[in-house]
Amino acid sequence: MFKSIEKQLEVIKRGIVDLVREEELVEKLRRSITTHKPLRIKLGLDPTAPDIHIGNAVPIHKLRHFQELGHTAILIIGDYTALVGDPTGVNKTRPQLTHKEIKENTKTYLNQLGKILNLEKTEIYYNSKWFSEMKFMDVISLAAKMTVARMLERDDFTKRYNSGVPISLHEFIYPLMQGYDSIMIRSDVEIGGTDQTFSLLVGRDLQRDKHMEPQVALTTPLLEGIDGNKKMSKSLGNYIGICDEPKEIFGKAMSIPDNLMRKYFELATDATLDEIDLYLSAHPREAKVNLGKAIIRRYHNEETTERVAKEFDRIFKERKLPDEVPQVTLSLEAGREQKLWLVKLLVLSGFAKTNGEARRLITQGGVSIDDNTLTDPSLEVEVKAGMLLKVGKRRFARITINNTS
RNA sequence: GGGGAGGUACCCGAGUGGCCAAAGGGGACAGACUGUAAAUCUGUUGGCGUAGCCUUCGGAGGUUCGAAUCCUCCUCUCCCCA
Numbered sequence: 001m002f003k004s005i006e007k008q009l010e011v012i013k014r015g016i017v018d019l020v021r022e023e024e025l026v027e028k029l030r031r032s033i034t035t036h037k038p039l040r041i042k043l044g045l046d047p048t049a050p051d052i053h054i055g056n057a058v059p060i061h062k063l064r065h066f067q068e069l070g071h072t073a074i075l076i077i078g079d080y081t082a083l084v085g086d087p088t089g090v091n092k093t094r095p096q097l098t099h100k101e102i103k104e105n106t107k108t109y110l111n112q113l114g115k116i117l118n119l120e121k122t123e124i125y126y127n128s129k130w131f132s133e134m135k136f137m138d139v140i141s142l143a144a145k146m147t148v149a150r151m152l153e154r155d156d157f158t159k160r161y162n163s164g165v166p167i168s169l170h171e172f173i174y175p176l177m178q179g180y181d182s183i184m185i186r187s188d189v190e191i192g193g194t195d196q197t198f199s200l201l202v203g204r205d206l207q208r209d210k211h212m213e214p215q216v217a218l219t220t221p222l223l224e225g226i227d228g229n230k231k232m233s234k235s236l237g238n239y240i241g242i243c244d245e246p247k248e249i250f251g252k253a254m255s256i257p258d259n260l261m262r263k264y265f266e267l268a269t270d271a272t273l274d275e276i277d278l279y280l281s282a283h284p285r286e287a288k289v290n291l292g293k294a295i296i297r298r299y300h301n302e303e304t305t306e307r308v309a310k311e312f313d314r315i316f317k318e319r320k321l322p323d324e325v326p327q328v329t330l331s332l333e334a335g336r337e338q339k340l341w342l343v344k345l346l347v348l349s350g351f352a353k354t355n356g357e358a359r360r361l362i363t364q365g366g367v368s369i370d371d372n373t374l375t376d377p378s379l380e381v382e383v384k385a386g387m388l389l390k391v392g393k394r395r396f397a398r399i400t401i402n403n404t405s
Numbered sequence: 406g407g408g409g410a411g412g413u414a415c416c417c418g419a420g421u422g423g424c425c426a427a428a429g430g431g432g433a434c435a436g437a438c439u440g441u442a443a444a445u446c447u448g449u450u451g452g453c454g455u456a457g458c459c460u461u462c463g464g465a466g467g468u469u470c471g472a473a474u475c476c477u478c479c480u481c482u483c484c485c486c487a
Contacts, residue, residue: 164411164483227432228443237433251441258442285440316441341454357434360449364435378454392434393441 020217041066042187044076050108053239054268055223055232080131179203228257253292269294328397
């Protein structure tokens with residue numbers, strides 16, 4: 001029922017950074033084959049940002065690989081750890097979430113996870129199940145397993161400490177909690193981004209302490225955001241969400257820096273390494289088109305994928321209009337001469353938040369109506385149904401009018 | 406418990422009585438060039454129908470013709486000593 005160790009390793013090791021330790025994994029695989037028992041593969045999720053993007057989807061896809069190999073995928077919804085807030089990779093204390101927020105986030109999360117995992121075959125645990133029942137004494141004994149020196153070894157803490165950014169005591173508890181999860185669900189392997197390395201290793205220590213066989217720590221690379229600079233994250237707005245509109249995904253993919261293409265191919269698409277080499281040997285723009293398609297293909301069907309790519313060409317290569325221009329409906333008094341201050345028009349149609357912003361866009365030549373660029377911020381325009389408003393290079397709206405009497 | 410240093414716009418950070426809607430950088434937005442890439446150049450970046458006015462510099466009071474800047478109290482953070 002299981003594939004050979006070699007075949008499994010090939011899948012498992014695709015696109016990862018580290019495996020601690022590989023020998024132990026081989027041993028676990030061997031045992032699972034002879035005993036016909038699947039391995040228990042753990043992935044912890046922090047229900048803080050309810051939108052999954054192709055960056056934090058990387059470890060989820062890795063979990064899926066294990067699932068496809070016949071192992072047991074286990075999701076830990078960190079509803080209790082979210083009360084702490086993962087200190088990893090951030091240079092400040094995360095806000096603690098309320099129960100209500102966590103509940104809502106979790107719901108959205110599970111919906112999205114279904115796009116990647118087979119949830120019917122996935123064990124899902126909420127870690128509040130065990131943490132909410134702990135006594136203070138239990139917390140103390142857990143905390144006793146960790147030393148301050150060891151905590152401070154962590155890069156992010158060291159940096160914060162040295163630069164005088166506050167570290168709250170409870171943040172030290174986070175990795176311990178994550179490790180404790182591993183004990184509770186008896187994980188054989190835990191998957192996490194490289195920023196999770198420390199926590200994954202703590203899990204090993206805690207399991208050993210309980211005389212369990214330590215889990216294997218598997219780390220996946222962190223994906224840079226579409227700005228090509230910082231780690232992809234929702235709060236930085238540099239992400240491609242797996243629930244984004246396909247055309248959004250494509251557009252965002254087209255705007256990533258060239259040197260990131262290989263990484264995106266490897267981590268965010270199902271393309272084989274050979275296919276990737278082939279794609280990348282073409283002109284960078286062609287390569288990127290294929291990248292955009294490949295990302296969409298993971299979450300949408302082929303027809304959608306092709307349609308989106310064609311539409312993109314029409315807009316940006318041939319400089320024509322998209323198939324569907326968003327409609328903006330304005331309410332105007334019927335029967336009057338329908339003139340509207342251009343600045344107001346931009347605000348009303350949602351292209352600018354304030355009059356000042358609208359003025360700026362106009363002055364800088366970013367606004368056109370029916371292909372005529374308008375640069376006078378004091379201009380009154382006659383509003384006609386069906387006229388085309390364009391702001392910047394990529395924002396369009398077709399005006400419709402709703403007459404009020 | 407004692408001593409010291411701080412909190413400035415989306416972020417970092419200068420400014421220590423009027424020339425301050427507040428330097429500089431980053432980011433973001435717009436324009437040029439392009440492949441919605443990178444690099445580069447230009448402009449904008451509190452609000453207001455904008456040569457003017459209104460509200461901002463942790464919070465609340467106060468001094469002053471005038472306060473981000475001086476004083477008092479409060480609050481949050483960092484560092485050192487114990």
